[in-house]
Amino acid sequence: MTDSTEFSPNDPRKPWLWHPQLPMQPPPVFAWPPQPVGLLKWFFGRGFLCSMHMVFIALAVIAWVFTPSLERMTTFEAGWILEILLRNLVLFSVFTAGLHLWFHTFRAQGTTHKFDPKPLEPQSSKFLFGHQLGDNVFWSLVSGIPIVTAYEVVVWWAWANGYVGWFAWDDGPVWFIALFFVIMLFESAHFYLVHRLLHWKPLYRFHDLHHNNVNIGPWSGLSMHPVEHVIYLSSMILHLVIATNPIHMLYHSFFLTAGASTGHTGYQNIDVKGKNVMDVGNLFHQLHHRYYNCNYGQMVVPFDKWFGSFHDGTAEATTRIMKQNLRMKAGAPKGG
Secondary structure, eight states, rough: OEEEOOOOOOOOTSSSOOEESSSSOOOSSSSSSHHHHHHHHHHHTTTTTTTTHHHHHHHHHHHHHHHHHHHGGGGGOHHHHHHHHHHHHHHHHHHHHHHHHHIIISSTTTTTSSOSOOOOOOOOTGGGGGGGHHHHHHHHHIIIHHHHHHHHHHHHHHTTTTOOBBBBBBGGGHHHHHHHHHHHHHHHHHHHHHHHOOOOOOOHHHHHGGGGOOOGGGGGGTTHHHHHHHGGGGGGGGGGGBBBBBHHHHHHHHHHHHHHHHHTTSBBBEETTEEEEEEEEHHHHHHHHHHHHOOSSOOOOOHHHHTOOOOOOOOHHHHHHHHHHHHHHHTTOOOO
């Protein structure tokens, strides 16, 4: 990927401050014909092993250290459940607040690799408390983290009672490692499907709360209506279906929560002293917040490309999506 500091031709009314090389292309995970060399470079590079996924695994290890003993989890009791809730609130808050402070409070890297030139909205009547940050923090901590904790608690309870399998390292190191990648693929597919569902008119009234955030920040990622939280976080039930390990389950939880924070930073990379340290956000999802009816999923499993909702960042894609939006507002059928 090469950087571009030119204004994007996407929409002359709303130029990007910065964007990656266009057109964007999905990683070679499902490329046909297969690209084994490209896939290995992606996996061992910034696609997985040198990516935020390693941070989520590290958070999972820390979380497991502060998890109550399994013996206490055979019955639902307030004590151990509240311990897990407190642990999740602290870890998520420290992680997300750190991103917000770096990018938006201290502006530690200025506008380097920032997509939208506009700042977050300090005041707007569309937000709870009339303030974007306050609104985002409220929905994230009062609804999002308690609901993901509820899913986690059910998985712990099922493990404690032997209702679902527990996969240990000694059961097969190769599969143990592969399960992280399986979870990433599963979550990418699940996110696309439930996100398309949330754009269905009867459910969009719940998803609309998240889309109040046109220009996004880290706390915007998990800022959702409780109904959307239940739907979005439901992929956690995977651990009630297949045998995994607490590290896998906790990685999945942080992928959903802390991963939402990184995906909404509004920046492509973390840069320290001019050095690109790590990818965090992506233009792919930023485009969804601007144009709504595109890029519903994630790049890893390219459902958007397969089903015609992929916006690759080019002017041609913008024209196509904007025409489609106009047809939808007019009540006309898609096509043409």
